[in-house]
Amino acid sequence: MNHPEALHPFDAAIRLDSAESGRYRGRIHQGYANFVGPFGGAIAATLLNAAWSHPDRRGGPIALTVNFAAPIADEAFEVAARAVRTSRSTQHWSMELSQHGAIACTATAIFATRRSTWSAVEATRPSATPASELPLLDSATYPAWVSNYEMRVVEGDITFGAAPRQDSVSTLWIRDKQPRPLDFLALASMSDTFFPRLFVRRQAFSPIGTVSMTTFFHADSSILARQGTAELLATARAQRFHNGYFDQSAELQSCGAVKANCW
Amino acid sequence: MNHPEALHPFDAAIRLDSAESGRYRGRIHQGYANFVGPFGGAIAATLLNAAWSHPDRRGGPIALTVNFAAPIADEAFEVAARAVRTSRSTQHWSMELSQHGAIACTATAIFATRRSTWSAVEATRPSATPASELPLLDSATYPAWVSNYEMRVVEGDITFGAAPRQDSVSTLWIRDKQPRPLDFLALASMSDTFFPRLFVRRQAFSPIGTVSMTTFFHADSSILARQGTAELLATARAQRFHNGYFDQSAELQSCGAVKANCW
Numbered sequence: 001m002n003h004p005e006a007l008h009p010f011d012a013a014i015r016l017d018s019a020e021s022g023r024y025r026g027r028i029h030q031g032y033a034n035f036v037g038p039f040g041g042a043i044a045a046t047l048l049n050a051a052w053s054h055p056d057r058r059g060g061p062i063a064l065t066v067n068f069a070a071p072i073a074d075e076a077f078e079v080a081a082r083a084v085r086t087s088r089s090t091q092h093w094s095m096e097l098s099q100h101g102a103i104a105c106t107a108t109a110i111f112a113t114r115r116s117t118w119s120a121v122e123a124t125r126p127s128a129t130p131a132s133e134l135p136l137l138d139s140a141t142y143p144a145w146v147s148n149y150e151m152r153v154v155e156g157d158i159t160f161g162a163a164p165r166q167d168s169v170s171t172l173w174i175r176d177k178q179p180r181p182l183d184f185l186a187l188a189s190m191s192d193t194f195f196p197r198l199f200v201r202r203q204a205f206s207p208i209g210t211v212s213m214t215t216f217f218h219a220d221s222s223i224l225a226r227q228g229t230a231e232l233l234a235t236a237r238a239q240r241f242h243n244g245y246f247d248q249s250a251e252l253q254s255c256g257a258v259k260a261n262c263w
Numbered sequence: 264m265n266h267p268e269a270l271h272p273f274d275a276a277i278r279l280d281s282a283e284s285g286r287y288r289g290r291i292h293q294g295y296a297n298f299v300g301p302f303g304g305a306i307a308a309t310l311l312n313a314a315w316s317h318p319d320r321r322g323g324p325i326a327l328t329v330n331f332a333a334p335i336a337d338e339a340f341e342v343a344a345r346a347v348r349t350s351r352s353t354q355h356w357s358m359e360l361s362q363h364g365a366i367a368c369t370a371t372a373i374f375a376t377r378r379s380t381w382s383a384v385e386a387t388r389p390s391a392t393p394a395s396e397l398p399l400l401d402s403a404t405y406p407a408w409v410s411n412y413e414m415r416v417v418e419g420d421i422t423f424g425a426a427p428r429q430d431s432v433s434t435l436w437i438r439d440k441q442p443r444p445l446d447f448l449a450l451a452s453m454s455d456t457f458f459p460r461l462f463v464r465r466q467a468f469s470p471i472g473t474v475s476m477t478t479f480f481h482a483d484s485s486i487l488a489r490q491g492t493a494e495l496l497a498t499a500r501a502q503r504f505h506n507g508y509f510d511q512s513a514e515l516q517s518c519g520a521v522k523a524n525c526w
Contacts, residue, residue: 062508063475065328067371069348069355084359084366085332089507090474092332094357094369096347103347106357108330108369110474114506120464122430123502167385201383211353211373212326214477216510218503239386239514240481243377244352245325247479249512251502 008180009148010189014046016053016079024050024079028072032145037072039145040210041192043097045185047107050081051093052185057083058091059113060221061184065214066107073099089113114220125253128154131173131231149193150177150231158199168197168238173231174252182227184217190232190252191215197238197248211245227254271443272411273452277309279316279342287313287342291335295408300335302408303473304455306360308448310370313344314356315448320346321354322376323484324447328477329370336362352376377483388516391417394436394494412456413440413494421462431460431501436494437515445490447480453495453515454478460501460511474508482517490517
């Protein structure tokens with residue numbers, strides 16, 4: 001890489017240097033900082049990147065689970081990625097992110113070589129005002145990572161101090177602010193861009209963190225190529241808030257078909 | 264265990280013998296056989312059981328991901344469970360199931376010590392005819408594992424050869440046929456009892472297998488204790504079928520509140 005300054009900020013944030021096969025070193029980038037530590041989406045994409053960029057990797061991702069086990073310090077980290085089992089059509093990976101020898105994140109990913117089969121979409125697309133008619137979310141009051149995305153909220157925004165809402169549903173348009181053709185790594189990161197449902201429901205801030213996130217990829221490379229740099233329609237909701245934990249289920253859709261589901 | 268014959272079939276199916284700390288041996292039980300190999304729900308519960316029954320385990324499960332990496336033979340297997348990181352409130356585990364030294368399943372689980380907080384349910388409960396008014400699913404034409412459950416289908420059953428359906432939504436009542444008070448292990452297993460959405464949508468059989476399943480547990484011990492041996496209302500749907508893979512999202516609910524979500 002002769003001109004690292006030309007890297008897209010996202011590529012800089014998820015960049016890994018390989019010391020030996022399956023072992024990488026990375027650094028936390030302040031451009032994707034969250035309230036405390038790094039934005040989880042960039043970490044999820046970094047972990048996926050460790051498997052994705054491995055010479056043994058076969059096929060595209062269909063599922064990714066990232067578990068955030070401990071706070072991540074703003075310094076160097078190591079990622080270990082291991083192809084656990086490879087079959088004719090699938091490949092299972094395990095990844096771990098460590099700092100100072102202690103594991104901060106675990107992850108699993110499944111890659112698959114797809115074949116043409118009967119296909120259908122059942123997910124419905126939420127009705128939404130076109131992105132061109134909605135204002136850009138002002139990221140000034142948000143942590144640094146938000147400024148990397150263009151978000152245009154259709155419904156379910158957050159105004160701290162406003163009246164609590166009856167539900168936690170949000171719908172918004174999203175894409176990279178600095179244009180970057182959509183790929184699996186960007187989808188993994190965007191899976192974590194949904195603001196905490198607790199904030200939306202209560203319109204109040206709480207010190208919380210994601211503990212586990214699973215993304216299912218319905219898109220394949222040809223669908224991603226058609227998407228390019230266009231906005232995705234993103235929608236999220238919670239099912240239950242209970243004694244310290246809540247869920248969040250969400251979809252990222254292209255203008256036509258479902259692109260990815262993330263939970 | 265002096266009277267293993269007195270074990271509930273589910274407890275027999277997920278039973279592990281510990282050779283040393285974090286290493287277990289188990290056997291596939293024919294009572295939970297699937298079309299090919301064992302029922303994935305029993306395997307998921309077995310993997311959760313490895314962490315759950317470990318002396319270092321703290322708190323109850325809030326998330327479980329199980330990845331089925333290879334066919335599981337009908338013979339002995341080993342499970343390794345490792346507490347990756349423990350914090351004040353959460354504990355992250357990694358588990359692997361192996362046969363003859365090759366990994367067949369990977370799993371991660373998060374346990375948490377809950378505290379009393381603001382709580383709310385947003386999930387809606389599907390309208391359903393009471394279980395007492397619905398016939399028991401005849402398990403005779405299904406693989407062995409189905410006969411361990413009482414299922415009463417509200418909508419979205421499968422009749423191979425019937426006309427394809429316009430969606431893949433199913434709703435049914437479910438509980439253990441031989442009464443067994445609900446626990447986290449049973450919930451993990453029931454997360455995989457939803458028949459493949461592809462079969463429901465197309466009303467046709469295909470040779471398919473689960474590759475990854477994530478369960479989020481909203482119930483805590485006190486909710487489980489209240490549930491006891493009563494039926495759960497189970498509902499599942501797919502969002503997209505595409506070139507060899509499809510998703511399935513589902514909830515298992517008590518008569519009142521959401522008990523668990525599984526995807």
